[in-house]
Amino acid sequence: MKSEPSVYGIDHLQRDKRTSWGGVRNYQVRNMFRDDFAQGDLAFFYHSSCDEPGIVGTMKIAGKAYPDPTQFDPESEYFDPRSKRDSPSWLAVDVRFERRFRQPLPLDVLRSHPGLEGLLILRRGNRLSVTPVTGAEAELILSLAAEKGVP
DNA sequence: GCCAACGTTGGC
């Protein structure tokens, strides 16, 4: 799951412990939230549009997806006037901070590591702020982080 | 339903 650290990074999540991952206005991601996300799932926190893009830590999905409240809030930048209360267009999920990698895994490391070439987030022109990771890829990423000194 | 124009994203 990616976010710009200048807007909301892993520092914020570490402070908040738990947050609502909302404001996503993409139907593919909405469907992933709805169909694929379950309580207890592991997620990686990816920093984008910053000095060092890459995976910076892990989170746990804290529960089922629910209607994203920001779509109904006229004050929110994510307000969607077309969305109806009785059939919300957009979903959010709650995530809980798990841990921060002592050393972030930068984009170029991810790109060049055998076994991770299938990661959707590495695809050129990828439009999704949330992308799936296979079990094997997750194990690899965790072991790479461990090599870098994370307990 | 097609598709060109447009806006956004994100790495560089």
Place this chain on the structure above:
DNA sequence: GCCAACGTTGGC
């Protein structure tokens, strides 16, 4: 700041 790539929009 550039630009490739993509999703969305709206006219037809």
